[in-house]
Amino acid sequence: MKIILSGGGTAGHINPALALAEVLKSQGHEVFFAGTPNGVEARLVGKTDIPFTPFEAAGFDREKPWTLVTSSLKILGSIGKAKKWMRSIRPDAVVGFGGYVSIPVGTAASQLGIPLVVHEQNSVMGMANKFLGKRAKAVALTYDVAAKDVEDRSKVVVTGNPVRSSMLSATREEGRAMLNVPEDALMLLVFGGSLGAKHINERICSLKDDLLGRDNLYVVHIAGPKQYDACRELLNLTDEEAKRWILIPYQDRMAETLAATDCIVSRAGATSLAEISALRIPSLLVPFPFAAEDHQTTNAKSYVECGAAYMIADADLDSQDFVDKLHSLIDDPAVRASMAQAAAELKTEDASANLAEVVIRAAQAR
Missing domain, CATH: 3.40.50.2000 (Glycogen Phosphorylase B;)
Incomplete structure (x- = not known):
C-alpha cells in the first residue's frame, strides 16, 4: 500500500509520524510525507529516506484580520496541488498529525475519496485535527479525554503516541x-x-x-x-x-x-x-x-x-x-x-x- 503522512510546525507532530513510518515500511508499505517547504518537518524528514513533497500553508493572526485572507488563499492553492499530486501517486490512505499543512493535504484526500486518518498527540485536539476529524474515517488519540472534541465517537481509537524505534x-x-x-x-x-x-x-x-x-x-x-x-x-x-x-x-x-x-x-x-x-x-x-x-x-x-x-x-x-x-x-x-x-x-x-x-x-x- 501507499500511505501519505502529513504534519508540521513542531517536532511533536513529526516524530510520531516518523515512528509510524518505520512500522509501515517494515510491513512492506510505501510511505510519502507532505509538509511545508521550510518547516521543521522538512529538516527531520530530510534525514530519512522518505520522499518529501512541500506544500505551502500558514495560520492567521487574530490581531491581523487580513492574514485570514492570505492564509486561506495559501491553503486553497495547496489543496489543488495536493489533489494533483495524489492523483499521480494514488495513495491508499492519508494520515494527518496536526499543523496547518495537514489541512490542505487532509482536505484533498477527503475530496478525492481517499481514507483519512487523524492522530492527536495531546489531550486537547489542535485546530487542524478538529477540522479534519469531521472528514476522517478514524481519529486516533493518545488520551481518551481528547475524544470530547470528536463529534462522532464511533471514529475514536485510543492508540497512544508513537515513539521511534x-x-x-x-x-x-x-x-x-x-x-x-x-x-x-x-x-x-x-x-x-x-x-x-x-x-x-x-x-x-x-x-x-x-x-x-x-x-x-x-x-x-x-x-x-x-x-x-x-x-x-x-x-x-x-x-x-x-x-x-x-x-x-x-x-x-x-x-x-x-x-x-x-x-x-x-x-x-x-x-x-x-x-x-x-x-x-x-x-x-x-x-x-x-x-x-x-x-x-x-x-x-x-x-x-x-x-x-x-x-x-x-x-x-x-x-x-x-x-x-x-x-x-x-x-x-x-x-x-x-x-x-x-x-x-x-x-x-x-x-x-x-x-x-x-x-x-x-x-x-x-
Missing part, C-alpha cells in the same frame, strides 16, 4: 558511558524541552547543595541553549561538583540520555511524555502553564492518576511541596519502582503498531 533500542549502558555516569549511581535528569524552562532551571539550581549532598546522585541538567550561561552562573560549580552536576545547553542524543536515567523532572509535552512512558521513567512533571487550553496539565494528569508520575504546577515550584516530591522521587526506590510499573502498564511502546493497524484497516475499508 531508536528511542526504544538505546541502552542504559550506552547512555551512562556517553555521560560518564557510573553504573551504580542514581541519575536525575532535568530538562524543560528543546528551549529549556527558565523557572525549572532556576528552582533546580537553587537546590544544588541539597542534591549534591547525596554522595551517589548525579544530576544531568539540560538547561536549553538560551539559559545555559545563566544556569552556569547560578550553579558556580567547582571542578569536583561538575563531575556530578552535568550541565549542558542541548542534547541531540536524547535516546541514550533517557535510557541512562533513573528519574526525571520535566515539562509535560506529548513527545516527552510518550518517551518517558515508553522507557518507564519515574517522573516529576511540571506542565508548561501557557500551553493552549492548558493541555500539558491535562496530559500530565493521566500519568499521575495511574501512578506513573508526580505533578506540580509551575506556580508551585518554589514551594516545599516541590522539594518533598523531588526528595520522594530520588530517595525512595519503592516510589520509583511503583511508577515504573504503572508506566509499563500504559504500553506506550505498542503505540506505533496500534496506529499502523488503524491506518491499514481504514485503507482496506475503502
Whole structure:
C-alpha cells in the first residue's frame, strides 16, 4: 500500500509520524510525507529516506484580520496541488498529525475519496485535527479525554503516541558511558524541552547543595541553549561538583540520555511524555502553564492518576511541596519502582503498531 503522512510546525507532530513510518515500511508499505517547504518537518524528514513533497500553508493572526485572507488563499492553492499530486501517486490512505499543512493535504484526500486518518498527540485536539476529524474515517488519540472534541465517537481509537524505534533500542549502558555516569549511581535528569524552562532551571539550581549532598546522585541538567550561561552562573560549580552536576545547553542524543536515567523532572509535552512512558521513567512533571487550553496539565494528569508520575504546577515550584516530591522521587526506590510499573502498564511502546493497524484497516475499508 501507499500511505501519505502529513504534519508540521513542531517536532511533536513529526516524530510520531516518523515512528509510524518505520512500522509501515517494515510491513512492506510505501510511505510519502507532505509538509511545508521550510518547516521543521522538512529538516527531520530530510534525514530519512522518505520522499518529501512541500506544500505551502500558514495560520492567521487574530490581531491581523487580513492574514485570514492570505492564509486561506495559501491553503486553497495547496489543496489543488495536493489533489494533483495524489492523483499521480494514488495513495491508499492519508494520515494527518496536526499543523496547518495537514489541512490542505487532509482536505484533498477527503475530496478525492481517499481514507483519512487523524492522530492527536495531546489531550486537547489542535485546530487542524478538529477540522479534519469531521472528514476522517478514524481519529486516533493518545488520551481518551481528547475524544470530547470528536463529534462522532464511533471514529475514536485510543492508540497512544508513537515513539521511534531508536528511542526504544538505546541502552542504559550506552547512555551512562556517553555521560560518564557510573553504573551504580542514581541519575536525575532535568530538562524543560528543546528551549529549556527558565523557572525549572532556576528552582533546580537553587537546590544544588541539597542534591549534591547525596554522595551517589548525579544530576544531568539540560538547561536549553538560551539559559545555559545563566544556569552556569547560578550553579558556580567547582571542578569536583561538575563531575556530578552535568550541565549542558542541548542534547541531540536524547535516546541514550533517557535510557541512562533513573528519574526525571520535566515539562509535560506529548513527545516527552510518550518517551518517558515508553522507557518507564519515574517522573516529576511540571506542565508548561501557557500551553493552549492548558493541555500539558491535562496530559500530565493521566500519568499521575495511574501512578506513573508526580505533578506540580509551575506556580508551585518554589514551594516545599516541590522539594518533598523531588526528595520522594530520588530517595525512595519503592516510589520509583511503583511508577515504573504503572508506566509499563500504559504500553506506550505498542503505540506505533496500534496506529499502523488503524491506518491499514481504514485503507482496506475503502
